[in-house]
Amino acid sequence: MMIGISKHWKAPAGLDRSRPRRVRLTSGGIGLIVAGVSLLIGSGAATIGLTRVVDEQREERRVMREEGVDAEAVVSRLWRKSGESRPRWAAYTFSFQGRKYAGEAKAQRREWEQLKVGSTLPVRFLTTNPAMNVPIGWERNAMPGWLPALVGFAMFTLGLLSLVPIRRQYHLLSEGRASPAIVTGHKKHGKATEVLYEFQILSGASIKGHGIAGQVATPVGSAICVLCDSENPHRNAMYPLSLVRLGDI
Numbered sequence: 508m509m510i511g512i513s514k515h516w517k518a519p520a521g522l523d524r525s526r527p528r529r530v531r532l533t534s535g536g537i538g539l540i541v542a543g544v545s546l547l548i549g550s551g552a553a554t555i556g557l558t559r560v561v562d563e564q565r566e567e568r569r570v571m572r573e574e575g576v577d578a579e580a581v582v583s584r585l586w587r588k589s590g591e592s593r594p595r596w597a598a599y600t601f602s603f604q605g606r607k608y609a610g611e612a613k614a615q616r617r618e619w620e621q622l623k624v625g626s627t628l629p630v631r632f633l634t635t636n637p638a639m640n641v642p643i644g645w646e647r648n649a650m651p652g653w654l655p656a657l658v659g660f661a662m663f664t665l666g667l668l669s670l671v672p673i674r675r676q677y678h679l680l681s682e683g684r685a686s687p688a689i690v691t692g693h694k695k696h697g698k699a700t701e702v703l704y705e706f707q708i709l710s711g712a713s714i715k716g717h718g719i720a721g722q723v724a725t726p727v728g729s730a731i732c733v734l735c736d737s738e739n740p741h742r743n744a745m746y747p748l749s750l751v752r753l754g755d756i
Contacts, residue, residue, distance in 0.1 A: 516687040516730065518685040518732065519685070519732055519746060519747075521753040522685040522732070522734075522746070522753075523685075524753075526681065526682050527681040527682055528680060528681050528682075528753060528754075529681075529753065529754030529755065530677055530680050530681050530751050530752070530753065530754055531751065531752055531753070531754040531755075532673070532750065532751055532752075533748075533749065533750055533751060533752050535749050535750050536673055536676075536749075536750035536751055539669055539670070539672070539673060539750060540670065540673060542669055543666045543667070543669035543670045544666070545666075546662050546663070546665050546666030546669065547662075547663060547666035547667070549662055549666075550658075550659045550660070550661075550662035550663035550666065551659065553655070553658050553659050553662055554655045554656060554658065554659030555655075556655075557650070557654060557655035557658055557659075558655040560650060560655075561649065561650045561651075561652055561654070561655060564649040564650055565649055567639075568646065568649060570633065571631060571633065571639070571641065571646075574633060574634075574635075575631040575632060575633055576631065576632065576633075576634055577629060577630070577631050577643065578601045578602075578603065578629075578630055578631075578632060579601065579627050579628075579629060579630075580599040580600060580601035580610070580627065580628045580629070580630040580642070581599060581600055581601070581625065581626070581627060581628070582597055582598070582599050582622050582623065582624055582625060582626050582627075582628055583598045583599055583600050583609070583624065584597070584598040584611075584624065585597050585598075585619065585622055585623070585624060586598075594613050595613065595614045595615075595616060595619035596611055596612070596613055596614065597611065597612060597614050597619060597622055597628070597642070598610070598611040599611070599612075599628050599630065599642070601630055601632070601640070603632070603634070603637050606637075608632070608637045608638065608640065610630065610632075610638075610640045610641070612641060612642050612645050613645075613647075614642075614645060615645075618644075618645065628642050629642065629643045630642050630643060631643050672750060673750050673751070675742070675744075676744065676748045676749070676750045676751045677750075677751050678736070679734040679735070679736065679742070679743070679744055679748065680734060680748055680751050680752075680753065682736070682737070683734035683735055683736055683737070683743075684734065684735055684737050685732055685733075685734055685746065686706045686707070686708070686732070686733055686734075686735055687706060687730050687731075687732065687733075688704040688705060688706035688716070688730070688731050688732070688733045688745075689704060689705055689706070689728065689729070689730060689731075690702055690703070690704050690725050690726065690727050690728060690729050690730075690731060691703045691704055691705050691715075691727065692727060693720075693724050693727070694717075699719050699720075700719070700720040700724040701717055701718070701719055701720070702717060702718055702719070702720045702724055702725060702731075702745065703715070703716075703717050704716050704717065704718075704731060704733065704745070706733055706735070706743075708735070708740045712740075714735070714740045714741060714743065716733060716735075716741075716743045716744070716745075718744055718745040731745055731746075732745070732746040733745055733746060734746050734748070
């Protein structure tokens with residue numbers, strides 16, 4: 508069947524041009540590049556921003572530890588916020604130099620269940636700014652110092668990886684050899700359909716490949732066009748490609 512198709516098969520218009528062919532990005536390719544570059548740039552901004560947050564949290568904890576004073580607060584309200592985990596919260600008031608101040612904090616289940624409206628709660632606050640206060644033992648954990656670097660590295664890596672498909676498709680369309688292939692089957696992956704195909708290289712060996720179909724999958728037994736790397740035919744893809752297209756002559 509492959510031999511019969513090969514005799515009468517013609518490559519789609521433009522693929523018969525001399526290589527390297529001129530290649531342009533599709534709208535999908537442009538969008539992917541924008542996303543990748545945004546991740547690369549954003550990785551640095553995220554690292555810097557999160558590092559500042561870590562430094563601020565550490566400084567806040569240091570100031571509260573070294574300059575804060577203790578007081579007895581009175582619980583004024585207990586409630587649970589909406590959401591999947593329904594976190595527990597407590598509101599309280601305390602006095603300093605004849606003035607009353609209020610605060611609220613997220614509580615662990617054991618701490619929260621031991622409280623009731625009107626019960627006392629030890630708090631620590633800054634005399635220079637009593638609005639900065641926290642129940643003793645309820646201090647939130649500071650962000651780990653390694654987290655900014657990890658987030659920045661992850662974003663940078665994702666940015667690079669998002670550009671890999673463009674590079675691969677660009678090379679196939681620019682340098683790849685157009686060959687006829689036969690659709691041998693389909694596989695469903697949710698709403699997407701994977702097309703299985705097989706084609707022959709110049710040596711006569713059969714190579715198998717696969718790719719995601721468009722809106723309508725080509726029937727089994729139909730002939731399609733694939734592009735393959737001349738040096739490594741196992742690097743192949745169905746034509747047309749999603750991220751690049753032929754440029755003007």
